[in-house]
Amino acid sequence: MILAAPPAHPGFLSPTGVEVAFLLVGLVTLGAAVVSVTTKQLVHAALWLVVALGGLAVEYLLLTAEFIAWVQVLIYVGSVVVLLLFGLMLTRAPIGRSPDADSGNRPVALAVAAAAAAALVWVVWDAFRKSWIDLEGPAQGSTGVTGEILFRHWVLPFEALSVLLLAALVGAIVLSRKKPEGERD
Amino acid sequence: MHLAYPAVLAALLFCVGLYGVLARRNAILVLMSVELMLNAVNLNLVAFDVWLRDALHAGQALTLFTIAIAAAEIGIGLAIVLMVYRNRGTADVDRLRDTAESPETPESPESTAEKAEAAA
Amino acid sequence: MTTTTLAALVPVLPFLGAAAGLALGRTAPGFVRPLAVLPTLAAAVLAVLVAVRQGGNTVIEAATELTPTGSVPITLGLHIDGFAALVAVLVGVVASCVQIYSTGYLREDPRYPSYAALVSLFTAAMLLVVYSGDLMVLLVGWEIMGICSYFLVGHYWETPEARSASLKAFLVTKLGDVPFLFGLFALAADAGTFRIDGILSTVASGGLDHPTLVALLLLAGVAGKSAQFPLHTWLPDAMAGPTPVSALIHAATMVAAGVYFVARLLPVFAASAAALTVLAVMAAVTMVGSALAALAQDDIKRVLAYSTIGQLGYMAGALAVGDRGAAVFHLLSHAAFKALLFLAAGAVIHAAGTNSLTAMSRMGGLAKRIPDAYWTMTVALLALAAIPPFAGFFSKEAVLVAAEHTALGDRPGVPAGAGWTVLVAGLLTALLTAAYALRLWLRTFRGRGAEAPHHGRQPIAMTSVLWVLAVPSLGFGLSALVLDDWFDGESLLPTLTTAVLGTGLAVAGGAVTYAVWRTVAARAVPPMATPHVAHPDADAGLVEAEALRLPHPAEDPADPGRVLLGPLHGPAADGFHLDALYRTVFVRPVVGAASLVRFLDREVVDTYVSGAANTAKGLGWLVRRAQTGNVQTYLSALLAGSVVLAIAAVALANAFAGA
Numbered sequence: 001m002i003l004a005a006p007p008a009h010p011g012f013l014s015p016t017g018v019e020v021a022f023l024l025v026g027l028v029t030l031g032a033a034v035v036s037v038t039t040k041q042l043v044h045a046a047l048w049l050v051v052a053l054g055g056l057a058v059e060y061l062l063l064t065a066e067f068i069a070w071v072q073v074l075i076y077v078g079s080v081v082v083l084l085l086f087g088l089m090l091t092r093a094p095i096g097r098s099p100d101a102d103s104g105n106r107p108v109a110l111a112v113a114a115a116a117a118a119a120l121v122w123v124v125w126d127a128f129r130k131s132w133i134d135l136e137g138p139a140q141g142s143t144g145v146t147g148e149i150l151f152r153h154w155v156l157p158f159e160a161l162s163v164l165l166l167a168a169l170v171g172a173i174v175l176s177r178k179k180p181e182g183e184r185d
Numbered sequence: 186m187h188l189a190y191p192a193v194l195a196a197l198l199f200c201v202g203l204y205g206v207l208a209r210r211n212a213i214l215v216l217m218s219v220e221l222m223l224n225a226v227n228l229n230l231v232a233f234d235v236w237l238r239d240a241l242h243a244g245q246a247l248t249l250f251t252i253a254i255a256a257a258e259i260g261i262g263l264a265i266v267l268m269v270y271r272n273r274g275t276a277d278v279d280r281l282r283d284t285a286e287s288p289e290t291p292e293s294p295e296s297t298a299e300k301a302e303a304a305a
Numbered sequence: 306m307t308t309t310t311l312a313a314l315v316p317v318l319p320f321l322g323a324a325a326g327l328a329l330g331r332t333a334p335g336f337v338r339p340l341a342v343l344p345t346l347a348a349a350v351l352a353v354l355v356a357v358r359q360g361g362n363t364v365i366e367a368a369t370e371l372t373p374t375g376s377v378p379i380t381l382g383l384h385i386d387g388f389a390a391l392v393a394v395l396v397g398v399v400a401s402c403v404q405i406y407s408t409g410y411l412r413e414d415p416r417y418p419s420y421a422a423l424v425s426l427f428t429a430a431m432l433l434v435v436y437s438g439d440l441m442v443l444l445v446g447w448e449i450m451g452i453c454s455y456f457l458v459g460h461y462w463e464t465p466e467a468r469s470a471s472l473k474a475f476l477v478t479k480l481g482d483v484p485f486l487f488g489l490f491a492l493a494a495d496a497g498t499f500r501i502d503g504i505l506s507t508v509a510s511g512g513l514d515h516p517t518l519v520a521l522l523l524l525a526g527v528a529g530k531s532a533q534f535p536l537h538t539w540l541p542d543a544m545a546g547p548t549p550v551s552a553l554i555h556a557a558t559m560v561a562a563g564v565y566f567v568a569r570l571l572p573v574f575a576a577s578a579a580a581l582t583v584l585a586v587m588a589a590v591t592m593v594g595s596a597l598a599a600l601a602q603d604d605i606k607r608v609l610a611y612s613t614i615g616q617l618g619y620m621a622g623a624l625a626v627g628d629r630g631a632a633v634f635h636l637l638s639h640a641a642f643k644a645l646l647f648l649a650a651g652a653v654i655h656a657a658g659t660n661s662l663t664a665m666s667r668m669g670g671l672a673k674r675i676p677d678a679y680w681t682m683t684v685a686l687l688a689l690a691a692i693p694p695f696a697g698f699f700s701k702e703a704v705l706v707a708a709e710h711t712a713l714g715d716r717p718g719v720p721a722g723a724g725w726t727v728l729v730a731g732l733l734t735a736l737l738t739a740a741y742a743l744r745l746w747l748r749t750f751r752g753r754g755a756e757a758p759h760h761g762r763q764p765i766a767m768t769s770v771l772w773v774l775a776v777p778s779l780g781f782g783l784s785a786l787v788l789d790d791w792f793d794g795e796s797l798l799p800t801l802t803t804a805v806l807g808t809g810l811a812v813a814g815g816a817v818t819y820a821v822w823r824t825v826a827a828r829a830v831p832p833m834a835t836p837h838v839a840h841p842d843a844d845a846g847l848v849e850a851e852a853l854r855l856p857h858p859a860e861d862p863a864d865p866g867r868v869l870l871g872p873l874h875g876p877a878a879d880g881f882h883l884d885a886l887y888r889t890v891f892v893r894p895v896v897g898a899a900s901l902v903r904f905l906d907r908e909v910v911d912t913y914v915s916g917a918a919n920t921a922k923g924l925g926w927l928v929r930r931a932q933t934g935n936v937q938t939y940l941s942a943l944l945a946g947s948v949v950l951a952i953a954a955v956a957l958a959n960a961f962a963g964a
Contacts, residue, residue: 012187016186018186019186019187019190022186022190022191023190026190026191026194029194029198030194030197030198030201033198033201033202033221034201036205036217036221037201037202037204037205037208037209037214037217037218037221042211042213042214045214045217046217049217049220049221052198052221052224053220053224056198056224056227056228059191059194059228060228060231062186063186063191063231063232063235064235065231065234065235065245065248067245068227068231068245068248068249068252071249071252072224072227072252075252075253075255075256076220076224076252076255079256080220080255080256080259083259083260083263084213084216084217084220084259084263086263087213087216087263087266087267088211088213090267090270091211091212091213091266091267091270091276092270093211093213093276100210101209101210101211101214102208102209102210103208103209103210103277103278103279103935103937104279105207105208105279105935105937105938105941106207106208108207108938108941108945109203109204109206109207109208109937109941110204110208111945112203112204112207112941112944112945112948113200113201113203113204113207114200115945115948115952116199116200116203116944116948117196117197117200119948119951119952119955120196120199120200121193121196121197122955123955124189124192124193124196125189125192125193128187128188128189128192129187129189131187131188131189131236132186132187132188133186133187133188133232133235133236134238135186135235140234140235140238140242140245141231141234141235141242141245145242146242146245146246146249149241149242149245149246150246150249153241153246154241154246157246157250158250161250161253161254164253164254164257165253165256165257167257168256168257168258168260168261169257169260171260171261171264172260172261172263172264173264175261175264175265175267175268176263176264176267176268178271203944206937206940207937207940207941207944208937278935278936278937279935279937281934281936282933282934282935283934284932284934285932285933285934285935
């Protein structure tokens with residue numbers, strides 16, 4: 001496949017329109033993610049997470065994986081973040097700036113993350129800087145295609161996953177159920 | 186489109202999530218960071234799926250599974266955090282230190298006395 | 306029963322008695338006394354029987370090898386010649402006397418059961434030494450005696466003197482035992498056997514490669530056990546034990562073992578002229594020095610102790626001039642009168658309530674209080690001073706005759722110098738012996754002052770034994786007529802020259818002492834409070850234990866020994882400062898080395914040990930710091946590690962790819 005890729009594709013200095021859009025949205029996503037993990041306001045962190053996840057959905061669209069993009073919007077932006085916000089509220093997270101949002105582990109975390117980022121980016125760049133994604137042709141992730149492969153080739157894992165989801169649902173209910181007085185777990 | 190763009194973006198997002206997991210104090214924020222990391226992986230999966238033009242679309246299928254599992258994880262995780270908060274009054278990760286060794290000697294007089302009482 | 310079986314029973318019986326006594330001592334106190342006396346008595350009877358059957362000139366040899374023991378076989382063997390038979394009789398009789406005497410002497414002692422058992426064990430060990438035909442088995446008995454003497458001398462272990470005396474006895478004899486052991490090994494290596502008859506035949510055929518070395522090594526052990534100069538210092542201190550123990554050690558067992566050992570292996574020693582010379586010089590120094598020291602002692606038992614050393618010197622001298630018959634003859638007669646002397650001294654101490662001669666000399670009528678002890682002690686002292694016709698006269702004359710023969714060159718293979726040394730020292734010692742014997746007698750029984758308190762009659766067990774022992778002290782010398790058959794066949798009868806010389810010197814010494822005593826005793830003695838025991842009516846053993854702790858009165862001007870010795874008195878009273886010398890030369894360096902070792906151990910070796918511990922502790926502390934309980938920290942470390950590994954893997958892959 002790599003060898004079969006067109007030998008003469010545009011360089012990095014002459015980006016296509018899709019690339020420009022991907023880059024811009026990518027920058028917004030990354031920025032939103034960074035703000036989300038650094039902000040002192042807990043609720044803002046959740047909201048910035050919405051921006052980051054939404055940006056990712058756009059990226060999926062740009063990669064022609066439209067079904068994934070909508071699922072992303074539905075599940076992450078629609079439910080996960082809402083769940084997280086519920087969680088924040090249920091644990092009485094302070095509204096507004098909380099100076100102790102970051103633990104004392106922060107310098108170590110920064111160092112590890114930076115080292116990991118450097119290593120990963122270096123490796124990824126080194127490996128894939130000449131690879132080219134051909135986005136022409138039929139969409140790779142249209143709903144029809146996705147449904148077809150999902151229910152033709154991935155039915156069994158899909159069903160197993162549904163059981164797992166059910167188990168998780170039951171587990172979450174059991175865990176978060178308020179115990180009657182006098183009963184201890 | 187160059188494959189490097191999504192790949193590098195995914196790597197950076199992953200590391201941002203990593204930072205968040207390690208640096209955040211509130212357990213719910215830690216869960217958010219975990220979501221970020223999962224999404225970075227998802228982006229990778231989608232990008233490579235498209236790049237490789239996989240006939241089975243394994244990348245996209247796996248992305249869907251990951252999203253489902255992430256949803257399950259966030260549900261269970263939040264339930265656990267809620268229970269911890271209810272029991273301890275805090276959801277701060279760095280205050281849950283029951284596994285730490287106490288600064289005193291392991292066999293403090295009180296504990297031995299208690300043991301003796303228990304034995305009696 | 307065959308003679309061999311009888312002979313084997315002789316050491317076994319007291320051993321069984323000791324074991325039974327130790328086992329039953331607490332549970333059945335009624336059995337202790339029979340168990341102490343009867344086996345020893347039976348052993349004595351059996352020893353007599355063995356001696357009668359052996360008849361003096363036939364050698365009984367019996368040996369059984371229980372198990373192969375490597376290059377040099379060790380056998381359980383008997384080797385009974387005339388010497389062994391007679392010495393065994395002596396040991397049995399004296400030990401029986403001591404056991405009987407002890408039943409009276411230590412009547413109320415709470416530790417009597419263990420004491421009696423140890424005495425039995427002591428006896429058994431000595432009988433083993435006497436009968437054993439194998440040097441390794443002999444060594445077993447030899448060492449058992451060492452440990453028994455340690456326990457018995459320390460019988461009154463509440464007193465610090467007894468504790469240190471028992472330690473000293475053990476250590477000093479052990480100091481000789483180490484070279485003794487080496488000597489035995491060297492001897493066995495040369496002869497290829499530990500059997501005595503094998504060794505003697507090897508020596509007879511000239512098969513001994515290093516006679517001087519072997520003989521000198523063995524002499525060290527003999528000097529330790531038989532209290533010869535320079536290892537004699539333990540014996541006077543061993544007086545801290547009960548008097549019967551002293552009698553046993555001095556007469557029959559411990560000190561006799563060394564002399565007996567040399568007598569038994571005399572051909573080995575005779576093979577080396579150097580060893581004989583050393584033995585002669587050792588004997589001469591011991592004789593004269595101990596006689597001088599005896600003249601200056603204040604403690605009645607220490608006088609006797611020094612006299613024992615001196616008499617042992619005679620025996621060693623006889624051995625040095627190559628006449629073991631004379632040596633063992635003197636050993637036998639000396640055992641009789643020395644056991645008597647000690648046992649009588651025990652009675653005297655009990656009656657007087659003190660062991661100080663000075664205190665006794667200020668006490669009138671002691672002789673009337675204890676007539677048995679008075680008469681028997683007189684007999685024994687006359688024997689000690691070698692006045693004819695008492696036993697000591699004949700045996701001492703035998704020694705002097707042997708020395709004279711050697712000095713005149715009548716005995717081939719023995720240097721004449723050794724003979725002269727022994728002869729001169731022996732004659733000088735005869736003079737001194739008579740002097741201190743008379744001094745002892747005069748100061749004990751001819752005291753002037755307040756009447757001695759009356760504590761009732763001595764127990765019959767004590768007095769009867771005294772008379773039993775008085776018989777051989779008086780008449781044993783006459784056996785010189787028949788005993789030569791039992792020994793090497795040389796005549797033991799005195800010759801005119803030595804008899805006149807020896808007796809004359811003894812009488813002279815006695816006369817001078819008496820004259821001096823008359824003179825100084827006439828001087829006005831300042832009335833001084835003399836210490837006495839607080840409970841004079843108690844059991845004899847308890848009185849002695851108490852007397853041991855009494856301070857000795859200050860210098861007494863009425864002491865004839867003081868006048869006789871003149872400036873020598875101070876050093877002689879102190880044993881010629883040998884203890885102080887040893888303290889300076891041996892004890893101090895050893896103590897210094899010990900403290901150095903302690904310092905090295907505490908400060909240097911332990912530093913490594915505690916350093917290791919502290920290092921581990923510090924590391925543990927560091928590791929404990931890492932265990933914060935904070936999950937994020939753990940996760941950071943985990944991820945940092947994975948990043949490092951990943952980078953390393955990538956870098957390595959690149960490096961190899963580049964290569």
